[in-house]
Structures are given as structure tokens and as C-alpha cells.
Amino acid sequence: MKLIVNGQALDAKAPTLAELLAELGYEGDWYATALNSEFVPAPERAAARLSEGDRVEILTPRQGG
Amino acid sequence: MALAVYGTGLSSRLMLGTAQYPSPAVLAEAVKASGAGIVTVSLRREGAGGESGGRFWALIRELGVRVLPNTAGCHSVKEAVTTARMAREVFRTDWIKLEVIGHHDTLQPDVFGLVEAARLLAAEGFSVFPYTTDDLVVGERLLEAGCQVLMPWCAPIGSAKGPVNIDGLKAYRAHFADIPLIIDAGLGRPSHAAAVMELGFDGVLLNTAVAKAGDPVRMAEAFAQAVEAGRLAFEAGPLEPRDMAVPSTPLIGRAVFS
Numbered sequence: 312m313k314l315i316v317n318g319q320a321l322d323a324k325a326p327t328l329a330e331l332l333a334e335l336g337y338e339g340d341w342y343a344t345a346l347n348s349e350f351v352p353a354p355e356r357a358a359a360r361l362s363e364g365d366r367v368e369i370l371t372p373r374q375g376g
Numbered sequence: 377m378a379l380a381v382y383g384t385g386l387s388s389r390l391m392l393g394t395a396q397y398p399s400p401a402v403l404a405e406a407v408k409a410s411g412a413g414i415v416t417v418s419l420r421r422e423g424a425g426g427e428s429g430g431r432f433w434a435l436i437r438e439l440g441v442r443v444l445p446n447t448a449g450c451h452s453v454k455e456a457v458t459t460a461r462m463a464r465e466v467f468r469t470d471w472i473k474l475e476v477i478g479h480h481d482t483l484q485p486d487v488f489g490l491v492e493a494a495r496l497l498a499a500e501g502f503s504v505f506p507y508t509t510d511d512l513v514v515g516e517r518l519l520e521a522g523c524q525v526l527m528p529w530c531a532p533i534g535s536a537k538g539p540v541n542i543d544g545l546k547a548y549r550a551h552f553a554d555i556p557l558i559i560d561a562g563l564g565r566p567s568h569a570a571a572v573m574e575l576g577f578d579g580v581l582l583n584t585a586v587a588k589a590g591d592p593v594r595m596a597e598a599f600a601q602a603v604e605a606g607r608l609a610f611e612a613g614p615l616e617p618r619d620m621a622v623p624s625t626p627l628i629g630r631a632v633f634s
Binding site for chain 1: 393394395396397403416417418419420421422423428429430432433436445446448454458459461462463465466467533534583584
């Protein structure tokens with residue numbers, strides 16, 4: 312399934328957002344996710360099903376002003 | 377007298393950004409030297425693993441300061457609101473420094489989008505710190521939207537110009553007499569910080585002026601002293617400028633030699 316993750320096209324097998332994070336190797340609790348521009352809270356990632364062409368954002372803490 | 381925002385007392389009137397430092401170690405030392413109790417942070421994309429974000433987050437937590445996440449770079453209400461929701465989960469705080477940028481070059485806030493986003497976020501329980509201009513009417517709208525603090529710029533972000541509209545800032549302070557006001561953006565030197573504190577602003581938020589200084593740690597300390605001096609001067613009641621010379625030494629009792 313083709314997805315756009317953080318602006319990059321990639322092929323993924325994961326059917327849900329939670330499984331995609333595992334497939335991509337994300338660990339820890341310091342990132343937040345959005346699916347097609349809508350925030351998906353951590354407890355809802357397992358139920359967030361992915362479809363062809365979905366846009367996923369995975370954001371982590373960064374320096375800011 | 378201590379400053380409190382959203383029911384939280386602040387240990388320092390200086391808030392510091394965490395971007396653009398030469399290294400994480402210098403950032404950490406600069407935060408300590410500044411005495412800041414609040415630092416701003418952001419959320420950005422990160423590739424597989426998320427390790428870099430994790431390291432940065434660990435560094436900030438070790439500093440023992442409160443974080444104020446921002447929505448920097450957001451150009452629409454939708455982007456800003458989604459980013460704020462994501463920041464609340466990651467940083468575990470309802471505080472959000474709300475930026476809705478209206479112009480790529482000037483980084484001027486889109487005040488219409490700002491008010492709309494502030495209303496949405498306040499309704500969701502966020503404590504909104506809005507990056508705004510010194511427009512009084514926009515300030516009023518932000519308060520109506522649920523903001524309990526206002527953060528007007530004094531010059532464009534990163535410009536280091538210092539207060540370019542002193543009269544406007546004086547009017548802002550006078551108009552919002554009972555509202556915590558933090559000068560956010562545009563400060564370049566400690567004297568700029570002292571100047572706005574002397575006007576009665578409650579605090580300053582700055583980043584580039586410290587991070588890009590030749591020695592960020594010493595500059596952080598310099599800003600800390602300037603903010604304290606400016607506040608003390610405001611509380612002491614500065615002398616208003618006068619058009620004519622006024623002798624400071626008494627004229628009565630002077631000798632006459634001719």
C-alpha cells in the first residue's frame with residue numbers, strides 16, 4: 312500500500328497507524344501522529360485503519376522559538 | 377511582585393527559545409544562565425525511529441523547566457489547531473504558544489486566523505499564549521476568545537531590531553492594564569529587553585538574540601540581568617523625559633563670586 316509519510320512516498324504493509332509505527336521502527340512515547348491532517352491520539356492508533364494514498368505525519372520534539 | 381499566568385506563578389520574567397544554539401550543551405548552559413523557568417519547543421517531522429526527538433526531549437526534561445510548545449510555521453487555523461493537539465499529547469501540557477503566520481517574509485501573524493484558532497483551542501481547554509501584533513482590537517478579540525495572556529511582537533521575528541513602536545507598546549500596556557503581557561519576538565539586545573520591561577511589560581520571550589550571540593551563555597545571563605533591571609525600574613517609577621534642562625544641584629545657597 313502506498314502512503315505518504317512525513318511527505319515521503321513509501322510502501323507499507325501495516326493496516327493500521329499503530330502497526331505502521333512499529334513497521335517503521337518508532338519507539339518511545341515522544342511522538343504524535345496525524346492521519347490526513349487530523350490528529351490521532353495514541354490510544355486511537357490501533358483502530359486507525361490506513362488506505363491507499365493516506366498522508367501520515369509523525370512529529371517529535373524539536374528546538375523551537 | 378511575582379508574575380502568574382493561567383494560575384501558574386513564574387519564577388522568571390524571561391522565557392527562552394531553544395532553537396539555533398551551536399550545540400545541545402550550549403543550549404542547556406544558556407537556559408541555566410538565563411534563569412528562565414519556561415522554554416519554548418516545537419514539533420517537527422522525524423524519520424524512522426524518532427531518536428533525535430527523543431534525545432532533545434530528554435535534554436529539556438533534565439533542565440527541570442516548564443515547556444511552552446509552539447505552532448511555529450503554521451500558516452492556517454487547521455495546521456495550528458492540529459499541531460497544538462499533537463503538542464499537548466507529546467509535551468503533556470495544555471499550554472500552547474499559538475502562531476498563525478500570515479506572511480512568509482515578515483512572519484507577521486495572521487491575526488484573523490489567530491483569533492479563530494485561539495477560540496477553538498481555548499474551547500478545548502488549552503491555555504493559549506498568542507503571538508500577536510500590538511493592535512489593540514486584535515488583543516481585545518483574543519481576550520474574548522479565551523486568552524488570559526497576550527504576547528505582542530516588538531519587531532519581526534529574528535530581526536533583532538528591538539521595540540520599533542514604543543508609543544504603540546505604551547498604549548498596549550495602558551489599554552490592557554490588568555492582563556499579563558509578554559513581549560514575544562524582535563528583541564536583539566539586553567537594552568531592548570530592559571526598555572520594554574521599563575514600560576511595564578510583564579516579561580519577554582526571546583530566542584535568536586541569545587542563541588546566535590558570540591557567547592550564548594553569557595548573553596543569556598546579560599538578558600536575565602536586563603529583564604530584572606527593567607522590571608525593578610518600572611516598579612520604582614522612572615522619571616518622565618522633560619523638554620527643558622532642570623538643574624539637579626540646588627541653586628539656593630550657591631556662592632556668588634562677582
